[in-house]
Amino acid sequence: MVRVGEFFLARDDESALRVGPGSSHDFPAVPCDGIYPDDAAWKWEALLTGAESTPRDVVPMANDGFTVFAVPEQLCTALATAGRDRLRAAALAWAEAVSEPDDEISPDYAVDLVERVSALASSRADKHLDLYCWYFAP
Structure with missing residues (x-):
């Protein structure tokens, strides 16, 4: 299970390399602990667009x-x-699809997370930043 992670805005890949567990940064960010955010992003895209692209590894x-x-x-x-x-x-569809016994994503958490990541995505163009995510899953 993912221990820690966050979606965040950064100028470019080089800036995005400075993030991670225990590092501080001043990028706008939304924590996403307790999920696999790459899987979440893939599912959100499928649900919102009908398409599935692969996140690009930095x-x-x-x-x-x-x-x-x-x-x-x-x-x-x-x-x-x-x-x-x-x-x-x-x-809600994402939370239902990925929840398993003893490893459930609450509907409230799912809605809050998606809405907060949506706000980041909405603000990125004005700030000339890109949306990234880091996570640590030992």
Whole structure:
């Protein structure tokens, strides 16, 4: 299970390399502990667009369990432009699809997370930043 992680905005891949467990940064960010965010991003994109692209690795997952990936542009656009009802429906469908006995994502957490990541995606163009995510899954 993922111990820690966050979606965040950064100028570029080089800037995104500075994040990770125990490092501090001043990028706008949304924590995403307790999930596999790459799987979540893939599912959100499928639910919101009907397509499935692969997140681009900035730091590929290695034996240490740490990775950083760039959120696909198509998902960023979908998150930024989807209405609240559509985001909520996607979040609830995602939570239901990935929840397993003893490893459940609450509907409230799912909706809150998707709405907060949507807000990041919406603000990225104004700030000339890209959306990334890092997580640590030992």
